[in-house]
Amino acid sequence: MARILIVEDEADLCEIMQFNLEQEGHKVDVAYSAEAALKMDISSYDLLLLDVMLGGISGFHLASLLREDPATAHLPIIFTTALGESSDIVRGLEAGGDDYICKPVSIAELKARIRAVLRRCAPQSLKEELDDNEVIYMGVALTIDAEQKAAFADGRDLKLTKLEFEVLQLLFSNSPKVFSREQIISAVWPSDVIVTDRTVDVNITRLRRKLGPLSSCIKTRIGYGYSFETE
Numbered sequence: 001m002a003r004i005l006i007v008e009d010e011a012d013l014c015e016i017m018q019f020n021l022e023q024e025g026h027k028v029d030v031a032y033s034a035e036a037a038l039k040m041d042i043s044s045y046d047l048l049l050l051d052v053m054l055g056g057i058s059g060f061h062l063a064s065l066l067r068e069d070p071a072t073a074h075l076p077i078i079f080t081t082a083l084g085e086s087s088d089i090v091r092g093l094e095a096g097g098d099d100y101i102c103k104p105v106s107i108a109e110l111k112a113r114i115r116a117v118l119r120r121c122a123p124q125s126l127k128e129e130l131d132d133n134e135v136i137y138m139g140v141a142l143t144i145d146a147e148q149k150a151a152f153a154d155g156r157d158l159k160l161t162k163l164e165f166e167v168l169q170l171l172f173s174n175s176p177k178v179f180s181r182e183q184i185i186s187a188v189w190p191s192d193v194i195v196t197d198r199t200v201d202v203n204i205t206r207l208r209r210k211l212g213p214l215s216s217c218i219k220t221r222i223g224y225g226y227s228f229e230t231e
Helices: 011-023 034-038 059-068 086-094 107-121 162-173 181-188 197-217
Strands: 003-007 027-031 047-051 077-081 099-102 134-137 140-145 150-153 218-221 225-228
Touching (some): 003 034, 011 027, 027 034, 034 059, 077 086, 099 107, 107 140, 107 150, 134 197, 140 197, 150 162, 162 181, 162 197, 162 225, 181 197, 181 225, 197 225
Parallel strands (some): 003 027, 003 047, 077 099
Antiparallel strands (some): 140 150, 218 225
C-alpha cells in the first residue's frame, strides 16, 4: 500500500492516525514539525498528511515549498486542521492541497479521503492495490466502509441512515445482481416490521438523492427490482 508521512504536532493524534492507517496496510512515518519533515526524504512518500497550525513553518508554507520543488511538486497533500472556515479551505487548496479535513478527524473519513486522493493522484501500480470496497464512476470514488457502517463519495461522508446504508451495501457488494423488493426487505428490514414495496422505493429515492452524481449506479429493473451497476 502507500507510504504516508504525517506532519502533525499533536502526539496523541499522530499515534491514532498512524495506528489506524498501518492497520489498513500503509507504511506510516511521523514528523512533529515542518522543520523535521524537511530533513526527511519527502519525495519518497506517496502522500502527505499535513497539519496547518504547526509551530515554526506552517503547513501552508510547507505545502508551498513542496510545490516549488520538482521532486515533490506532484506529491498528494491532505491538510488536517481545526481551521474550518471556507476562506481557510480555499487558502489550503491554493497552497497546493489536494484535500482538506477539519478536526476532530474522523478515522473512517480520513481513510476514505486517503483512498480517494490516491485514486486520483497515485501511480497505476499503487491504485491497483487499493481495496475492493471502492468503485470509480463518473470521476467520483464511492467507498463503502463495512466496519464503520458508512459510505463516502471522494472521501466525503454521505451520512446515510442505517437502512440507506444497508440497502446500498447489499446492492454494491452483490453488483450487478438484481434484487426484488421482497429480497431487499428480507435482507435489510427486521422480520417483525411490516414493510411495503413502497417503503423500499422511498428509501431508494432518498439514497439516490444522497449519492448525487453516483445515483445512476442504482438501476431500476422494471418488473424485477434494483441493482448496482457502473457499466
